[in-house]
Amino acid sequence: MHSDADPTDAHHIDASTVDASTVDAHPADAQPVGAQPIDVRTIAVRTIGVGVEAAGQPDDGLRFDDTGKVALDHIYTQPDPQAYFNTLRTLGYHIPQLAKPFFSRLIDECRAQRRLPPTVLDIGCSYGINAALLRCDLTMDDLFERYGGQPSASRDALLDRDRDLVRAHRRPSGARFVGLDTSEPAISYALAAGFLDEAVCADLEQRDPTEAERARLDGADLVISTGCIGYVSERTLARVARAAGDRRPWMAHFVLRMFPFAPFTETLDELGYETVHVDGVFPQRRFASAQEQEQVLDTLASVGVDPRGLETEGWLYAQLHVSRPRSAPGRGANRPVFGQQPAGTLTGRRA
Numbered sequence: 489m490h491s492d493a494d495p496t497d498a499h500h501i502d503a504s505t506v507d508a509s510t511v512d513a514h515p516a517d518a519q520p521v522g523a524q525p526i527d528v529r530t531i532a533v534r535t536i537g538v539g540v541e542a543a544g545q546p547d548d549g550l551r552f553d554d555t556g557k558v559a560l561d562h563i564y565t566q567p568d569p570q571a572y573f574n575t576l577r578t579l580g581y582h583i584p585q586l587a588k589p590f591f592s593r594l595i596d597e598c599r600a601q602r603r604l605p606p607t608v609l610d611i612g613c614s615y616g617i618n619a620a621l622l623r624c625d626l627t628m629d630d631l632f633e634r635y636g637g638q639p640s641a642s643r644d645a646l647l648d649r650d651r652d653l654v655r656a657h658r659r660p661s662g663a664r665f666v667g668l669d670t671s672e673p674a675i676s677y678a679l680a681a682g683f684l685d686e687a688v689c690a691d692l693e694q695r696d697p698t699e700a701e702r703a704r705l706d707g708a709d710l711v712i713s714t715g716c717i718g719y720v721s722e723r724t725l726a727r728v729a730r731a732a733g734d735r736r737p738w739m740a741h742f743v744l745r746m747f748p749f750a751p752f753t754e755t756l757d758e759l760g761y762e763t764v765h766v767d768g769v770f771p772q773r774r775f776a777s778a779q780e781q782e783q784v785l786d787t788l789a790s791v792g793v794d795p796r797g798l799e800t801e802g803w804l805y806a807q808l809h810v811s812r813p814r815s816a817p818g819r820g821a822n823r824p825v826f827g828q829q830p831a832g833t834l835t836g837r838r839a
């Protein structure tokens with residue numbers, strides 16, 4: 489098992505003082521510990537039908553969404569996670585790995601405050617990826633290995649192995665995990681494996697939760713997401729926040745810089761939240777092709793984000809936004825985002 493990324497490690501995030509546009513976070517350094525150099529072409533061949541090529545490769549067969557990003561919906565809806573991990577491995581996707589120590593810390597804070605195991609709601613949970621990392625002490629490299637075997641394994645065989653893993657990591661003090669996603673196959677895999685305790689399969693961009701869905705959402709103490717904002721807007725976040733009535737859950741979202749967080753901050757502000765933008769940037773994945781990079785650079789320009797030294801170098805970058813109810817005990821404008829963090833290593837800017 490590899491060690492987790494340390495959030496104070498300047499290779500992963502330059503935390504306190506450096507402006508996001510000047511931070512020197514080289515993605516090659518920011519690979520999860522133990523990541524091997526990837527032969528993109530070899531793996532692209534192994535994932536035939538998935539349709540992703542590395543930056544600089546021809547764009548043949550790639551589809552793009554309205555934001556300019558490559559469309560990967562087909563890997564979100566397979567019966568098991570093999571296509572998901574095989575494809576995202578070629579792109580060096582590792583934002584859940586970089587997010588893990590931050591989420592762990594917030595879970596610990598929630599547990600200390602509530603004196604009970606907290607419930608974590610993961611928006612865009614897919615195959616239960618954040619839950620698997622957090623509850624089974626795994627890394628993204630572990631997951632790439634786990635689901636990257638050739639020839640591919642059957643869904644049943646993968647599930648048997650995952651259930652054993654979850655059983656071995658069951659702790660009475662462990663957090664509960666609830667997932668929200670539009671992909672029924674991904675959610676049902678995550679539930680069957682035991683990565684998730686409960687789930688809601690719904691598109692809350694389009695409608696309010698039903699009573700049954702609200703009941704599953706309303707126990708959340710902490711709402712997290714990686715790689716999902718952009719697919720979901722502030723509409724989903726507001727519906728999730730309201731599902732708990734007056735008891736607002738904390739939130740922590742890793743969001744690509746191409747998606748302005750201001751509309752989220754405004755909506756959350758109206759719901760009684762204070763949002764802090766954690767300093768530093770987090771390399772999410774490589775561009776799938778030169779065309780994707782060009783399109784995302786256009787999107788960044790249209791929202792006034794300077795890509796120099798970051799997205800211009802071939803990687804997409806995310807930022808971490810943490811929102812907590814203004815009424816929560818100990819909250820305050822100058823309070824560090826991560827209470828246990830040594831002073832000065834991880835601060836944020838209040839929105």
Ligand SMILES: C[S@@+](CC[C@H](N)C(=O)[O-])C[C@H]1O[C@@H](n2cnc3c(N)ncnc32)[C@H](O)[C@@H]1O
Binds near residue numbers: 615670674716
């Ligand atoms: C890039 S994946 C991220 C998955 C996982 N969080 C991770 O970081 O590996 C985006 C996920 O968002 C989900 N998604 C797309 N639209 C959604 C919506 N309206 N509500 C909830 N989830 C959505 C997709 O099905 C997919 O599982």
